Amino acid sequence: MHGATSAPREPIPVPTADDIAAAFPALHAHSMQHAPTFNRLVVFDRLEGWDNAHGSGQAWEAQGWFGGDIDRLWLRSDGEREDSHLQDWSVEALYGRAVSPWWDVVAGVRHDGGDGPGLTRAAIGVQGLAPYKFEIAATGYLGGTRRAELEFEAEYSLLLTNALVLQPSLEINLVADNDRQRGIGSGLSQVEAGLRLRYQLGRHVAPYIGFVHERSFGNTAKLHRDAGLATRESRWVAGLRFWF
Numbered sequence: 001m002h003g004a005t006s007a008p009r010e011p012i013p014v015p016t017a018d019d020i021a022a023a024f025p026a027l028h029a030h031s032m033q034h035a036p037t038f039n040r041l042v043v044f045d046r047l048e049g050w051d052n053a054h055g056s057g058q059a060w061e062a063q064g065w066f067g068g069d070i071d072r073l074w075l076r077s078d079g080e081r082e083d084s085h086l087q088d089w090s091v092e093a094l095y096g097r098a099v100s101p102w103w104d105v106v107a108g109v110r111h112d113g114g115d116g117p118g119l120t121r122a123a124i125g126v127q128g129l130a131p132y133k134f135e136i137a138a139t140g141y142l143g144g145t146r147r148a149e150l151e152f153e154a155e156y157s158l159l160l161t162n163a164l165v166l167q168p169s170l171e172i173n174l175v176a177d178n179d180r181q182r183g184i185g186s187g188l189s190q191v192e193a194g195l196r197l198r199y200q201l202g203r204h205v206a207p208y209i210g211f212v213h214e215r216s217f218g219n220t221a222k223l224h225r226d227a228g229l230a231t232r233e234s235r236w237v238a239g240l241r242f243w244f
Contacts, residue, residue, distance in 0.1 A: 040066045041243065046078075046196075048210070048239025054230070057082035059237075065096065072096045074106055079114070088114035088182070092123055103128030110141055116182040119144045133157070146184065148176035163200040167208075169193070178219060183227060185219020198241055206241045 042064035049058045061078040074096045079089025094108035104127055112119040125139030134156050141149045155169035173189040196210030215232040216224050224231050 037068045038066070039068070040064065043241075043243040045241055046239055047241070048208075048237040050212075050235045050237045052235050054233060054235075055083045067096075070098050072098075072104070074104075074108070086114060088112065094123060096127075100128070106139070112182075114182075116179075119146075119179075119182075121146075121149075145179045145181070146175050146177050150174040165198050165200065165206070167194075167196045167198065167210075169196070175220075178223075180223065183220065183223045183229070185221070185223050187218040187220075189218070189220040190214065190216050196237075196239075204243055208239055208241060210237045210239075211235075212237055 042062070044060065044062045046059060046061040048060075050056065057080060059078070059080045063074065063076045065072045065074050067073055072095075074092070074094040076092040076094070077090065080087050090110055090112045092108060092110040094106040096104040096106040098104050105125075106127060107124045108122075110121050110123045112121075121141040121143040123139055123141050125137065127137040127139075128135075130136045134154055137151075137153045139151050141151070150173070152172045152174075153170070155167055158166040158168075160166055169192075171190075171192040173191075175184055175186050175189045178185050192212065192214045194210055194212040196208045198206040198208030200206045211234070213232070213234045221231040
């Protein structure tokens with residue numbers, strides 16, 4: 001075009017060392033930190049009570065772990081108290097090592113107290129999350145008057161709503177030898193099935209109601225009948241589940 005002028009454009013300057021330093025500042029240690037290697041979780045899965053034709057009672061079941069992603073210390077405890085009398089209780093201290101993202105192998109010691117004399121045994125087992133999100137724990141106990149015992153536990157959490165959770169559970173005990181002082185016989189000893197419905201009040205607290213059925217089998221049932229005790233019992237329970 002007539003009268004048009006074309007002035008040369010100024011080229012982009014080459015970045016200096018100061019320009020590069022300003023664009024990519026050095027990151028300090030606090031800016032990129034890994035998650036802490038030591039963690040913990042304590043869960044009171046059941047802290048419940050009941051009052052029925054057989055009397056009133058309370059029960060608890062709790063577990064906690066302390067450590068990292070691979071190596072942990074596991075603590076477990078459960079027990080029952082009926083008519084103001086502490087009947088049976090147990091506490092376990094176990095070393096756990098992760099063998100997959102969902103499974104741990106555990107080994108340690110268990111001590112039982114209550115009506116009979118104290119019983120201390122070695123413990124070894126596996127625990128984790130099976131397909132379809134079933135929580136499984138199978139633990140073998142060696143030593144003492146029972147020689148060997150296998151305890152199998154399974155439970156499942158069914159999310160009905162964002163706050164309402166239905167939890168069926170099953171516990172089975174197999175014993176190698178009679179423990180007459182505690183009323184436990186060899187073979188299939190006891191089975192407990194439960195169904196609990198809880199409501200999440202917050203992130204860490206959930207009250208619940210439920211129904212529990214216990215039944216003794218084989219030699220355990222015979223020992224209970226000889227002692228004038230029932231071989232089966234059903235009860236409604238109410239309790240609290242919480243963790244920290």
